Amino acid sequence: MVKKGVLIVNLGTPDSPEVGDVRKYLREFLMDGRVIDIDSWKRWMLVNLIIAPFRAPKSAKEYIKVWEDEGSPLLTYGVKTKHLLQEALGEEEYLVELGMRYQSPSIAQALDNLKAANVKEIIVIPLFPQYASATTGSVTAKVMELMGDWQVIPDIKFVQHFHRHPLFIKAFAEIGKKYLEKQSYDHVIFSYHGLPERQIIKAQIKTCCQLKNGTCSKNSEKNTFCYRSACFETSRLLASALGLQEDQYTVCFQSRLGKDPWIQPYTEDTIKKLASEGKKSVLAFSPAFVADCLETTVEVGQEYKELFEEEGGTHWQLVESLNDHPLWIACLQDLVHNTASKAEEVFVG
Numbered sequence: 001m002v003k004k005g006v007l008i009v010n011l012g013t014p015d016s017p018e019v020g021d022v023r024k025y026l027r028e029f030l031m032d033g034r035v036i037d038i039d040s041w042k043r044w045m046l047v048n049l050i051i052a053p054f055r056a057p058k059s060a061k062e063y064i065k066v067w068e069d070e071g072s073p074l075l076t077y078g079v080k081t082k083h084l085l086q087e088a089l090g091e092e093e094y095l096v097e098l099g100m101r102y103q104s105p106s107i108a109q110a111l112d113n114l115k116a117a118n119v120k121e122i123i124v125i126p127l128f129p130q131y132a133s134a135t136t137g138s139v140t141a142k143v144m145e146l147m148g149d150w151q152v153i154p155d156i157k158f159v160q161h162f163h164r165h166p167l168f169i170k171a172f173a174e175i176g177k178k179y180l181e182k183q184s185y186d187h188v189i190f191s192y193h194g195l196p197e198r199q200i201i202k203a204q205i206k207t208c209c210q211l212k213n214g215t216c217s218k219n220s221e222k223n224t225f226c227y228r229s230a231c232f233e234t235s236r237l238l239a240s241a242l243g244l245q246e247d248q249y250t251v252c253f254q255s256r257l258g259k260d261p262w263i264q265p266y267t268e269d270t271i272k273k274l275a276s277e278g279k280k281s282v283l284a285f286s287p288a289f290v291a292d293c294l295e296t297t298v299e300v301g302q303e304y305k306e307l308f309e310e311e312g313g314t315h316w317q318l319v320e321s322l323n324d325h326p327l328w329i330a331c332l333q334d335l336v337h338n339t340a341s342k343a344e345e346v347f348v349g
């Protein structure tokens with residue numbers, strides 16, 4: 001039988017938490033013009049003269065905190081996800097490969113494996129629920145670049161977002177419910193990775209989301225490619241699945257880098273505000289990530305916990321990511337089935 005190829009792609013992670021490997025990773029990642037979207041010579045100066053020398057040693061200390069015996073959790077869960085998805089889809093009809101946008105295993109190697117298996121169709125799933133040019137867009141561009149010189153380019157399909165997929169929502173809600181059933185929380189936050197505001201403005205197609213007048217946070221139907229709108233949509237669906245009212249949760253954005261404005265509200269400001277309102281216990285979801293990594297475990301789970309406690313809070317709980325949860329694997333399986341050509345449509349001649 002002709003196999004269909006599935007390529008799942010996550011961001012990537014350093015090969016080790018050594019400063020040299022972290023620097024190599026940050027250089028490749030941040031030299032991507034979709035991630036730091038400024039003039040290339042300015043980006044080169046910023047990355048090579050400021051970020052690589054000064055941020056790499058700081059980030060390396062953070063990476064040591066998440067590193068496990070098997071390596072970086074982002075990679076470990078990527079490998080587990082690949083095997084579980086392969087098992088769910090069956091070996092006869094599908095071949096699943098994992099690639100990382102930066103560092104290893106590379107997208108190039110994963111595509112070569114699919115090519116060697118002579119697949120007639122490739123379904124690419126960037127593992128980012130909400131579309132952003134810096135993530136999903138960058139993966140799409142890289143895959144197109146790499147396949148550009150293939151003699152035979154098979155049928156190729158990209159899953160551009162899954163921020164409102166029922167199984168994605170259900171998986172996060174199930175994990176979160178464990179905590180909500182154990183004790184009550186004064187408030188819930190949904191903290192997403194941030195983005196420079198200009199990247200949101202550049203991604204507007206026609207129906208421009210107005211960052212300042214609130215339409216962006218309400219109007220997701222019209223602009224599924226607006227990252228900020230998609231984050232609000234995920235949050236509304238999660239809140240509904242968890243039975244939360246509007247005043248019981250807040251959407252916010254973390255990880256700002258540099259001085260330019262990033263999308264707001266910032267998570268740090270939100271934490272300070274909640275503490276100043278007398279909220280003592282907070283449950284924190286991080287639904288821009290499908291696997292635990294530096295951004296969830298250290299930033300949300302440790303640094304924001306410290307900040308909340310410094311500001312007077314007493315109980316901060318991070319909800320772990322989807323990792324290898326069966327509903328997450330079922331979500332990926334469903335995305336593949338909905339995207340793949342039906343048997344009679346596949347070219348086999």
Ligand SMILES: C=CC1=C(C)c2cc3[nH]c(cc4nc(cc5[nH]c(cc1n2)c(C)c5CCC(=O)O)C(CCC(=O)O)=C4C)c(C)c3C=C
Binds near residue numbers: 035288293
């Ligand atoms: C300009 C900088 C950055 C943009 C834009 C950005 C967008 C973005 N990133 C993720 C997902 C992840 N980012 C991770 C780490 C990370 N991100 C940046 C910078 C930008 N991200 C840096 C410098 C780092 C490295 C860590 C650090 O030094 O703080 C990770 C974690 C990787 C890991 O190995 O654990 C993920 C995942 C998304 C989803 C996103 C835009 C929507």
Ligand SMILES: [Fe+2]
Binds near residue numbers: 193255
């Ligand atoms: Fe990032």
Ligand SMILES: [Fe+2]
Binds near residue numbers: 209215227
């Ligand atoms: Fe928007």
